[in-house]
Amino acid sequence: MTKTILISGASIAGPALAFWLHEHGFHPTVVERSPAIRDGGYAIDVRGAAVTVAERMGILTELREARTGMQGMTIVDGDGRDLASVRMDELVSGPDDVELMRGALSRILHERTDGVEYVFGDSITAIEQGPHSVRVEFERAEPREFDLVIGADGLHSTVRRLAFGPESDFTRYLGFHVSIFGTENFLDLDRWTTVHNTPGRLGGLYRARTDRGAKAILGFASPRLRFDPRDPSTQLPLLDKAFRDERWIVPQLLEAARNAPDFYFDSITQIRMDSWSRGRVALVGDAGYGPSPLSGQGSSLALVGAYVLARELHAADGDHHWAFRAYEREMRNFVALNQKIATDGAKTLIPKTRTGLWLRNQMFRLMPHLPKTATLSKNVERAANAIDLRDRVPR
Numbered sequence: 196m197t198k199t200i201l202i203s204g205a206s207i208a209g210p211a212l213a214f215w216l217h218e219h220g221f222h223p224t225v226v227e228r229s230p231a232i233r234d235g236g237y238a239i240d241v242r243g244a245a246v247t248v249a250e251r252m253g254i255l256t257e258l259r260e261a262r263t264g265m266q267g268m269t270i271v272d273g274d275g276r277d278l279a280s281v282r283m284d285e286l287v288s289g290p291d292d293v294e295l296m297r298g299a300l301s302r303i304l305h306e307r308t309d310g311v312e313y314v315f316g317d318s319i320t321a322i323e324q325g326p327h328s329v330r331v332e333f334e335r336a337e338p339r340e341f342d343l344v345i346g347a348d349g350l351h352s353t354v355r356r357l358a359f360g361p362e363s364d365f366t367r368y369l370g371f372h373v374s375i376f377g378t379e380n381f382l383d384l385d386r387w388t389t390v391h392n393t394p395g396r397l398g399g400l401y402r403a404r405t406d407r408g409a410k411a412i413l414g415f416a417s418p419r420l421r422f423d424p425r426d427p428s429t430q431l432p433l434l435d436k437a438f439r440d441e442r443w444i445v446p447q448l449l450e451a452a453r454n455a456p457d458f459y460f461d462s463i464t465q466i467r468m469d470s471w472s473r474g475r476v477a478l479v480g481d482a483g484y485g486p487s488p489l490s491g492q493g494s495s496l497a498l499v500g501a502y503v504l505a506r507e508l509h510a511a512d513g514d515h516h517w518a519f520r521a522y523e524r525e526m527r528n529f530v531a532l533n534q535k536i537a538t539d540g541a542k543t544l545i546p547k548t549r550t551g552l553w554l555r556n557q558m559f560r561l562m563p564h565l566p567k568t569a570t571l572s573k574n575v576e577r578a579a580n581a582i583d584l585r586d587r588v589p590r
């Protein structure tokens with residue numbers, strides 16, 4: 196029977212999967228490229244079925260305690276004058292949703308996986324599948340054998356590349372790039388977001404309850420750009436070029452980006468694959484079905500995917516062929532619906548035309564007067580709950 200399972204990646208999907216596998220009596224090992232759990236980051240949401248998973252993990256209270264406490268968002272013009280404001284409870288999809296920092300969720304999950312072996316500061320370099328096990332080579336550690344290998348290593352997954360093929364075979368570029376980084380609280384915000392749009396451009400600043408300073412966000416529409424994902428010096432000029440003529444506090448944000456230690460820049464891309472497993476290797480979270488930040492559902496998919504995969508492995512008594520098929524069957528529709536809402540996200544956050552901007556601002560002005568069923572949050576709520584989470588299988 197399958198017992199030893201190597202998981203690559205210790206952000207959301209990785210530790211969540213390790214938790215459930217350990218619960219079900221497997222022996223997971225997690226290898227993470229960073230030297231430790233990566234703290235900080237941007238705000239993410241745990242919604243719908245993912246809230247149920249968090250509850251079953253016994254971490255819901257902790258998640259709530261780590262809430263960002265965001266109250267709402269104001270849209271301003273180039274001179275900083277208010278155009279529209281919307282309260283958070285009009286934007287989010289359900290009363291039980293929890294918004295917290297990605298790093299906080301990661302830390303909480305990691306703390307719940309006592310008894311799981313973590314190997315930090317290393318990466319898989321080769322995967323060789325045999326009839327009864329998988330031989331794995333690492334950058335630093337000696338080669339080891341495992342029964343299964345699971346890639347939970349995000350958008351630029353190494354496991355996917357090694358076991359399934361080049362990243363470009365599975366990416367669907369959504370037409371935007373985004374940058375996020377910590378900066379000074381230039382606007383004295385408190386649990387509030389302020390954004391300024393021009394067609395195809397978004398500049399924003401937000402301060403969550405848990406932030407010391409504030410977070411800047413710069414997003415823009417463009418053809419797919421070439422840059423080294425690990426080298427900010429190849430990314431900063433692209434940001435400068437895209438926001439060259441922008442007003443509001445955008446020039447200050449561009450300046451701040453140069454010195455930000457947590458500078459993040461990437462294309463907004465989804466991962467679409469016909470199959471999430473090959474032999475003894477499978478993918479979970481962004482690595483297999485990243486819906487993109489525009490969906491706001493990546494962390495929830497990662498939590499739910501980890502739960503379903505572990506449960507199916509347990510239900511199949513470790514028969515990975517059976518379990519991987521069941522995992523796909525249960526997750527496919529849920530993933531498809533959540534990937535679909537990224538298009539609505541783009542229209543709301545970065546409209547590409549003046550008319551689109553005007554319509555979005557009008558919608559925000561009207562939101563307090565609209566029934567909840569008429570607002571965009573209804574689509575998100577529907578997608579976030581579009582899976583029947585069967586009860587956990589008793590051990």
Ligand SMILES: Cc1cc2nc3c(=O)[nH]c(=O)nc-3n(C[C@H](O)[C@H](O)[C@H](O)COP(=O)(O)OP(=O)(O)OC[C@H]3O[C@@H](n4cnc5c(N)ncnc54)[C@H](O)[C@@H]3O)c2cc1C
Pocket residue numbers: 203204205206207208209226227228229233237238239240241297317318319347348349350351352353354373375479480481482485486487488490491492493494495497
């Ligand atoms: C700017 C931005 C905003 C977002 N906003 C939201 C939001 O509002 N709501 C939401 O739900 N989601 C949001 N997301 C998405 C969310 O962060 C991801 O969907 C979620 O983190 C997926 O978790 P994951 O564990 O699958 O992958 P990731 O969080 O990407 O983690 C992958 C992990 O694998 C590690 N790793 C990578 N390569 C290797 C390797 N070779 N060996 C070992 N380890 C490796 C990485 O260091 C990382 O720890 C946003 C993402 C971004 C970038």
